Amino acid sequence: MKFSKLAQVFEKIEKTSSRLAITHLLSDLFTKLNNVEIEKTAYLLQGRVAPLYETTEFRIAEKMVIKSILFALNLDRSLFIKEYEKKGDLGIAVEHFKNQYPSLEEKDLDITHVYEDLKRLALAEGAKSQEIKVGILAHLIRQLDPLSCRFLVRIPLSMLRLGFSDMTVLDAYSWMMTGDKSLRKKIEDVYHVRPDLGQIGRLLKEKGIITLRHVSPRIFTPVIMMRAERLSSGEEIIEKIGRCSIEPKYDGFRLQAHYLKNKNELRLFSRNLDDVSYMYPDIVEGIKKEVKCEEIIFEGEAVGFDPNTGNFLPFQETVQRKRKYDIEEKIKEIPLKFFSFELLYLDGESYINVPFHQRREKLEKAVDGKKDVYKDTVLIASNTVTDDAKKIELLFDEMVTKGLEGIVAKKLDGVYQAGARGWNWIKFKRSYSSKIEDTIDCLVMGYDYGRGKRAKFGIGAFLAGVYDEKEDKYVTVAKIGTGLTDEEWKDLKKKCDRFISSSKPALYEVDKAMAPDIWVKPFLVTEIKADEITRSPVHTAGRLMKSSKNGKGQEVEKAGLALRFPRLVRFRDDKRPEDTTTLKELEEMYKAATHHK
Numbered sequence: 001m002k003f004s005k006l007a008q009v010f011e012k013i014e015k016t017s018s019r020l021a022i023t024h025l026l027s028d029l030f031t032k033l034n035n036v037e038i039e040k041t042a043y044l045l046q047g048r049v050a051p052l053y054e055t056t057e058f059r060i061a062e063k064m065v066i067k068s069i070l071f072a073l074n075l076d077r078s079l080f081i082k083e084y085e086k087k088g089d090l091g092i093a094v095e096h097f098k099n100q101y102p103s104l105e106e107k108d109l110d111i112t113h114v115y116e117d118l119k120r121l122a123l124a125e126g127a128k129s130q131e132i133k134v135g136i137l138a139h140l141i142r143q144l145d146p147l148s149c150r151f152l153v154r155i156p157l158s159m160l161r162l163g164f165s166d167m168t169v170l171d172a173y174s175w176m177m178t179g180d181k182s183l184r185k186k187i188e189d190v191y192h193v194r195p196d197l198g199q200i201g202r203l204l205k206e207k208g209i210i211t212l213r214h215v216s217p218r219i220f221t222p223v224i225m226m227r228a229e230r231l232s233s234g235e236e237i238i239e240k241i242g243r244c245s246i247e248p249k250y251d252g253f254r255l256q257a258h259y260l261k262n263k264n265e266l267r268l269f270s271r272n273l274d275d276v277s278y279m280y281p282d283i284v285e286g287i288k289k290e291v292k293c294e295e296i297i298f299e300g301e302a303v304g305f306d307p308n309t310g311n312f313l314p315f316q317e318t319v320q321r322k323r324k325y326d327i328e329e330k331i332k333e334i335p336l337k338f339f340s341f342e343l344l345y346l347d348g349e350s351y352i353n354v355p356f357h358q359r360r361e362k363l364e365k366a367v368d369g370k371k372d373v374y375k376d377t378v379l380i381a382s383n384t385v386t387d388d389a390k391k392i393e394l395l396f397d398e399m400v401t402k403g404l405e406g407i408v409a410k411k412l413d414g415v416y417q418a419g420a421r422g423w424n425w426i427k428f429k430r431s432y433s434s435k436i437e438d439t440i441d442c443l444v445m446g447y448d449y450g451r452g453k454r455a456k457f458g459i460g461a462f463l464a465g466v467y468d469e470k471e472d473k474y475v476t477v478a479k480i481g482t483g484l485t486d487e488e489w490k491d492l493k494k495k496c497d498r499f500i501s502s503s504k505p506a507l508y509e510v511d512k513a514m515a516p517d518i519w520v521k522p523f524l525v526t527e528i529k530a531d532e533i534t535r536s537p538v539h540t541a542g543r544l545m546k547s548s549k550n551g552k553g554q555e556v557e558k559a560g561l562a563l564r565f566p567r568l569v570r571f572r573d574d575k576r577p578e579d580t581t582t583l584k585e586l587e588e589m590y591k592a593a594t595h596h597k
């Protein structure tokens with residue numbers, strides 16, 4: 001297929017505000033592609049040339065993209081900048097000039113051709129890399145038609161946000177295969193173990209229907225991490241899962257380690273599947289030295305350690321290790337210890353469907369339980385197996401006294417539920433003074449201009465939403481105007497302004513009364529603390545939508561769920577939009593809180 005045809009689909013997607021229409025546009029597109037094209041197109045749709053978890057970045061600044069445009073079209077800089085400032089969008093500006101000055105070099109290039117060029121651009125390294133990148137981009141700009149150029153220049157700047165989620169793509173794959181969404185669950189199970197949209201598209205074209213039986217974890221492809229359900233007493237835990245393994249809930253950050261000994265290669269992935277190996281050379285070295293196996297995928301929590309006192313550090317200190325610069329200096333100040341707690345793959349065998357107690361046994365052997373916390377880096381999460389609710393409460397109190405967040409209970413015969421928040425893990429966290437015990441991760445959906453003191457920042461509140469997994473939509477729960485320092489407001493605005501959307505993104509369900517001054521595409525997750533979950537007619541979380549009808553065929557609407565006194569705890573750059581708290585969880589928290597009243 002030609003790239004110009006793909007650009008037309010991009011344009012249609014950009015114009016539609018219906019999620020279903022986007023799904024159909026995508027499935028029509030996928031149907032027309034062959035097995036090679038579908039793989040590359042799946043990456044291009046994400047504005048990339050590789051799966052999300054690969055660190056293939058374009059490493060080209062806006063300044064250099066502008067240089068490519070000027071060079072390609074032989075334009076005067078000030079003329080172009082004037083137009084760019086007027087339009088506020090680099091893609092639209094280049095399209096405008098391409099329309100004005102059609103070039104003789106224009107060719108209808110294939111998607112594969114454009115993809116390969118963009119990949120070369122991303123991979124160019126060394127002293128002359130910037131010149132090479134500018135050259136490749138300029139050549140493409142000269143060759144492609146105006147509409148294609150609009151989308152092309154957004155890709156290397158990571159500005160191609162078409163406003164749908166990976167789940168939309170999985171739905172579209174199902175539509176492509178069966179003409180409905182009946183296959184989505186099976187495809188999604190595969191995606192949780194191999195979150196590579198390109199490869200899944202290709203497998204579907206080549207093999208027809210694929211299921212989890214066709215895939216097992218693969219070294220260097222991160223598995224979407226399992227998450228924990230919540231309960232708030234030992235009794236509830238025992239009632240739910242019976243005899244279980246109780247581990248401390250360490251308060252650091254989760255990492256998934258992939259290690260291939262014979263290549264001496266190790267990668268660490270964060271919750272949102274970023275390759276963060278370069279940030280933690282101490283953990284990389286520790287695993288290489290201390291873990292006994294040929295190849296392994298395992299998970300744990302990285303926690304800062306104070307060698308002077310022998311204490312583990314609170315999250316606020318550990319988090320300082322999450323940095324791109326001055327890494328070596330910080331290692332000395334805040335060395336990390338890696339508490340491993342899950343085994344997913346070991347020496348050619350998948351462990352995700354193996355009962356927890358067996359996974360743990362193997363993990364203990366590979367990591368070697370007897371360790372010196374001062375000398376070693378890789379430790380194993382301590383655990384106690386019990387069926388005594390009181391014992392669980394005691395362990396919980398002990399952890400909280402030690403300054404930890406609480407405990408995680410693990411079902412002894414539970415499997416590793418990739419990508420799911422399942423009952424095989426249950427977290428029991430320190431109860432704060434408010435009625436809702438946990439914080440809520442919300443997506444930033446838009447913001448309002450500030451009034452009064454904040455007017456100077458141009459931002460005074462932001463609209464926050466949770467993820468309705470069933471509908472693949474974001475629904476609102478709060479407008480948040482407190483809990484941020486001046487610096488955080490400025491930072492938030494800067495972050496948001498990169499992803500402004502001129503109209504409401506298709507995946508957002510927002511009441512008119514809550515429409516923000518500026519819409520922001522799905523990208524930024526924040527952790528929110530609130531006093532209570534209440535009902536509110538202006539929020540759309542859990543509000544029955546137009547499609548639901550009462551017995552008489554009339555539309556029914558009830559008040560949605562909303563957060564009372566919401567405030568920002570922190571930005572969660574380690575989470576993807578789909579990782580925000582789900583509507584289902586919020587509904588459960590609401591039920592639990594009203595139950596406890």
Ligand code: ATP
Binds near residue numbers: 228252
């Ligand atoms: P929270 O903000 O409560 O950590 P979350 O949404 O980040 O929640 P959850 O899956 O709900 O993540 O809680 C589990 C998290 O707890 C894991 O992601 C992991 O980082 C952390 N954790 C700490 N200790 C353990 C442990 N022993 N077993 C599993 N997870 C643990």
